[in-house]
Amino acid sequence: LRHALLYGFDVVCYEAQSEVGGLWRFNPEDTEYSSVMRSTVINTSKEFTAYSDFPPAVEEPNFMHNTRMLNYLRSYADHFHLTKHICFEHKVLDISRAENYSTTGQWNVQVQDTRSGLIVLERFDGVLHCTGHHAVPHSPAPFPGQDKFGGRVMHAHEYKDWRGFENQTIVVVGVGNSGCDIAVELSRVAKQVHLVSRRGTWVYNRIFHYGRPVDCVRYNRLSAAVGKLLPHTFATSYVHNQLNFRFDHQLYGLKPEHDALGAHPTINDDLPNRICNGSIKIRPQIARFSEGEVEFEDGSVAEGVDTVIFSTGYSVGFPEIEGGGLVKVDNNQVDLYQYVFPLSLAHDTLGIIGLIQPFGSIIPIAEMQVRLVLAAIAGEDKMPTNEERRAIMSRKATEMSKRYVKSRRHTVQVDYLPYMDELSSLIGCDVPVWYSHLPHDPSMALKALTAPHTAYFYRLAGPHAWSGAREAIFGIEKRITAALNPTYQAPSSKRPHLIFIILLLVFLFLIF
Numbered sequence: 001l002r003h004a005l006l007y008g009f010d011v012v013c014y015e016a017q018s019e020v021g022g023l024w025r026f027n028p029e030d031t032e033y034s035s036v037m038r039s040t041v042i043n044t045s046k047e048f049t050a051y052s053d054f055p056p057a058v059e060e061p062n063f064m065h066n067t068r069m070l071n072y073l074r075s076y077a078d079h080f081h082l083t084k085h086i087c088f089e090h091k092v093l094d095i096s097r098a099e100n101y102s103t104t105g106q107w108n109v110q111v112q113d114t115r116s117g118l119i120v121l122e123r124f125d126g127v128l129h130c131t132g133h134h135a136v137p138h139s140p141a142p143f144p145g146q147d148k149f150g151g152r153v154m155h156a157h158e159y160k161d162w163r164g165f166e167n168q169t170i171v172v173v174g175v176g177n178s179g180c181d182i183a184v185e186l187s188r189v190a191k192q193v194h195l196v197s198r199r200g201t202w203v204y205n206r207i208f209h210y211g212r213p214v215d216c217v218r219y220n221r222l223s224a225a226v227g228k229l230l231p232h233t234f235a236t237s238y239v240h241n242q243l244n245f246r247f248d249h250q251l252y253g254l255k256p257e258h259d260a261l262g263a264h265p266t267i268n269d270d271l272p273n274r275i276c277n278g279s280i281k282i283r284p285q286i287a288r289f290s291e292g293e294v295e296f297e298d299g300s301v302a303e304g305v306d307t308v309i310f311s312t313g314y315s316v317g318f319p320e321i322e323g324g325g326l327v328k329v330d331n332n333q334v335d336l337y338q339y340v341f342p343l344s345l346a347h348d349t350l351g352i353i354g355l356i357q358p359f360g361s362i363i364p365i366a367e368m369q370v371r372l373v374l375a376a377i378a379g380e381d382k383m384p385t386n387e388e389r390r391a392i393m394s395r396k397a398t399e400m401s402k403r404y405v406k407s408r409r410h411t412v413q414v415d416y417l418p419y420m421d422e423l424s425s426l427i428g429c430d431v432p433v434w435y436s437h438l439p440h441d442p443s444m445a446l447k448a449l450t451a452p453h454t455a456y457f458y459r460l461a462g463p464h465a466w467s468g469a470r471e472a473i474f475g476i477e478k479r480i481t482a483a484l485n486p487t488y489q490a491p492s493s494k495r496p497h498l499i500f501i502i503l504l505l506v507f508l509f510l511i512f
Contacts, residue, residue, distance in 0.1 A: 001082045006464045007374050014090040014111050020077050021070045030158050034134045038161040040066040043267040044361035045213035047476050051367055052455035053466045058482045062213050063206055089114045095321045105347030126377040132354035138315040145289040156311035162189045168306035171294050175201040179311030180268040187279035194302045198285045200256030201266045202243055216452040224417050236261050247272040253282035258405040332411045337389040340369050348376035360416025364455035368423045375427045382426050429462025447473055
């Protein structure tokens with residue numbers, strides 16, 4: 001909505017639920033719509049989670065609880081007066097190409113007011129489908145004996161909080177973020193938690209050295225440049241050493257065969273402690289069920305199991321877009337240029353938003369996807385031809401298959417910085433190269449090279465550049481530290497020019 005208004009479009013948003021927030025609005029009831037758990041905290045820091053022109057408040061914690069995240073989204077909607085453009089409790093039933101699509105690119109949208117039951121058909125010049133990929137829970141095929149199991153079997157989609165699970169023996173299947181969060185939370189009230197890890201995982205902490213948010217250390221231009229130049233084996237060895245320094249993944253039963261850069265990371269601050277105190281036991285894949293037991297592939301058995309929770313992800317689907325026939329899905333694989341545009345369409349007037357699993361925050365990436373679709377609808381994009389798109393997609397698929405372990409979740413995996421740069425180049429909001437600031441703003445040059453590369457950088461130039469972008473970038477450090485200690489003063493360097501010269505020499509050495 002925000003960027004559609006910047007383009008001057010007449011825009012409407014159909015929202016099936018009654019409020020802003022989507023899955024970030026915790027709902028204690030079990031409904032068809034996904035929501036976070038009561039205790040969920042964001043896995044990316046507030047600076048990397050923020051929209052490009054709405055920095056989080058200085059007093060907000062670096063990793064916000066879901067209630068604070070919801071307040072941020074509400075504040076964003078209120079600040080830019082977006083709610084008046086939203087039709088709440090309106091469910092989209094069908095999206096189809098209009099009769100004159102071939103010449104206009106227009107779409108017919110059938111929508112139902114779920115309060116009155118009234119169904120209407122509207123026509124639009126463009127459609128952005130923004131439901132993400134956490135809507136339809138995916139569970140594995142039943143295991144042998146599962147039909148005889150006497151306990152409860154559920155999906156993480158249904159899990160709200162620990163209430164009702166006290167003193168139970170619980171099996172949690174899946175070591176992604178949700179599975180580990182559920183296992184850790186239940187380990188504090190359950191009799192025993194068994195966490196099933198089919199192929200292991202590398203576990204990241206939210207906090208890096210000296211208490212810094214890990215993404216604020218990891219994602220900057222200098223680190224990205226160094227990472228490109230280092231051999232892959234060296235980079236992965238460094239990451240493995242960092243992760244194993246916290247806890248030995250092999251000793252704790254979590255070491256996977258793939259390297260740390262070959263799969264989506266699991267982020268959890270408490271898991272090793274819960275394993276170490278015995279409240280969580282790591283188990284291999286399930287072999288079979290019996291009435292009250294779960295046997296694992298190594299022959300070990302969990303006895304007296306009360307509940308099994310499958311935290312096994314979600315399935316992608318678009319049944320409301322021409323009955324599911326336009327955007328086809330094969331084992332979670334979708335053929336979309338830049339994970340946004342269906343290749344079969346003659347016009348770039350339909351965009352799929354949020355169908356990504358990023359190394360980084362999804363919100364600024366989804367925002368950039370929105371900007372790209374709107375630029376295309378406005379005719380201001382720099383999109384390649386259809387043949388070029390297919391070649392790009394083929395190359396990307398090959399690269400991703402080489403890097404990532406084969407998995408349903410990795411079909412939509414992207415890396416934050418490279419993907420943001422690709423989209424920005426198509427929009428025309430490329431981030432100015434750091435050394436372009438040297439003649440007139442050397443302080444900005446240093447920030448552009450070493451500061452956390454948040455979404456604010458993509459509003460420095462190009463369409464709808466934001467006059468507050470520079471201030472937002474320079475305020476990152478203050479917002480990080482003030483959230484921890486409002487009176488904190490960072491030690492000042494007596495020779496800041498020397499730091500810059502050293503960084504410059506290092507960079508020049510690396511590229512030449």
